[in-house]
Amino acid sequence: MIGGSTRSATPATSLNIYPERIEPRETWGEWFWRGVKSRLVPRLPLRSHSLEYVSEKVRQEEKTITTFTDEQLRTLASGLRQQLRLTGLKEDLVIKSYALIREVVSRTLSMRHFDTQIYGGWMMLLGNIVEMETGEGKTLTCTLPASTAALAGIPVHVITVNDYLASRDAKWMGPIYNFLGISVGVATQDKDLTERKAAYRADITYCTNKTVAFDYLRDRITLGTSPSRLRLQVEKLCGRNTKASKLILRGLYFGIVDEADSVLVDECRTPLIIAGTGGSQEEQVIFSKVLEI
Numbered sequence: 001m002i003g004g005s006t007r008s009a010t011p012a013t014s015l016n017i018y019p020e021r022i023e024p025r026e027t028w029g030e031w032f033w034r035g036v037k038s039r040l041v042p043r044l045p046l047r048s049h050s051l052e053y054v055s056e057k058v059r060q061e062e063k064t065i066t067t068f069t070d071e072q073l074r075t076l077a078s079g080l081r082q083q084l085r086l087t088g089l090k091e092d093l094v095i096k097s098y099a100l101i102r103e104v105v106s107r108t109l110s111m112r113h114f115d116t117q118i119y120g121g122w123m124m125l126l127g128n129i130v131e132m133e134t135g136e137g138k139t140l141t142c143t144l145p146a147s148t149a150a151l152a153g154i155p156v157h158v159i160t161v162n163d164y165l166a167s168r169d170a171k172w173m174g175p176i177y178n179f180l181g182i183s184v185g186v187a188t189q190d191k192d193l194t195e196r197k198a199a200y201r202a203d204i205t206y207c208t209n210k211t212v213a214f215d216y217l218r219d220r221i222t223l224g225t226s227p228s229r230l231r232l233q234v235e236k237l238c239g240r241n242t243k244a245s246k247l248i249l250r251g252l253y254f255g256i257v258d259e260a261d262s263v264l265v266d267e268c269r270t271p272l273i274i275a276g277t278g279g280s281q282e283e284q285v286i287f288s289k290v291l292e293i
Contacts, residue, residue: 019155019251054095054122055115061099070107070179076100077151077180084152094125097148101176105140108175117141125149129260139169142256143176149254150182150203157255158206161262163188170206177204187211193248200249209263213272215248222246 065076077100084093098121102113113121117137120130121144132138142158150156160166170186177184185199187207196215199205222243257263 019253049122051115051119055118057095058098058102058118061095062102065099065103068103073100073104073107074179074181077104081151081153081181084148089125089148089152094122094148097151098122098144101144101147101180104176104179105143108179111140113137113140113144118144121145124256138258139173142258143173146204146256147177147180147182150177151180154254155251156204157212157252158204158258159209159212159255159263160206160258161208161267163190163208163211165258166206166208187215197248209257209267210272212249212252216252217272219247219249 065073068076080093080097080100084097087093098113098118102118106112114137117140120132120141123130124142125145125148130141132141146156146158158166158169160169166188167186170184174184182204183202185202185205187196187199187205189208189211191199196211199207200215
């Protein structure tokens with residue numbers, strides 16, 4: 001499984017129209033430092049947290065909430081949502097979120113995240129690939145980064161390889177999200193456009209790689225070659241018949257890909273092609289003449 005990095009996420013992400021994670025351009029100074037650091041890294045101490053560190057922090061935080069009632073846990077989730085949206089994904093808040101989710105899973109599904117699953121969820125939230133064998137609980141693991149990002153107001157897409165898995169996982173993990181006050185949608189190929197748009201408006205959307213890819217291509221056709229988020233904001237304030245109202249997705253910002261090797265390697269061998277409406281009549285005449293030649 002692979003997670004989408006949230007390091008560049010800002011507290012205002014949920015307020016944007018069609019938020020997408022933009023890769024910043026590397027400055028000369030950053031390029032120079034990257035070269036220097038590549039030579040010094042072996043001599044520097046590791047900066048990433050170990051499994052023991054993360055699991056122990058979550059375990060300590062969990063001890064403080066095991067005696068809470070369900071209502072107290074829901075109140076805690078509401079307060080955590082406000083903190084995450086105000087300050088972003090800070091380490092102490094993520095620890096609290098993971099401890100809360102672990103306790104909620106225990107109460108709703110009578111299951112419990114293992115330490116390896118806690119660490120796997122932590123690494124996915126940082127945008128890393130996590131290798132887990134069949135039966136190690138990938139579906140349960142992804143509820144940690146998915147729920148935490150959703151509480152922070154970040155649009156989350158959990159991408160699977162087929163419609164059955166998308167529907168099954170959303171229904172199976174649904175009690176966890178409902179307890180936390182997180183809405184869940186399922187976008188599959190058998191649903192019409194209106195149903196998929198509603199699914200994408202949920203805090204967490206379970207979908208297949210082909211469904212979300214084709215819907216994204218449709219949005220790119222609607223937006224044109226150079227979409228302006230400021231223009232979308234202005235159009236939304238002016239009326240309903242705008243580009244923003246015609247968009248299917250609400251942006252691709254954070255995604256968790258199940259079976260990443262299949263989705264990102266095997267499935268990529270088949271190109272996704274979608275046709276849009278033609279240009280002006282004059283352009284169509286020109287293209288027709290070119291084809292005749």
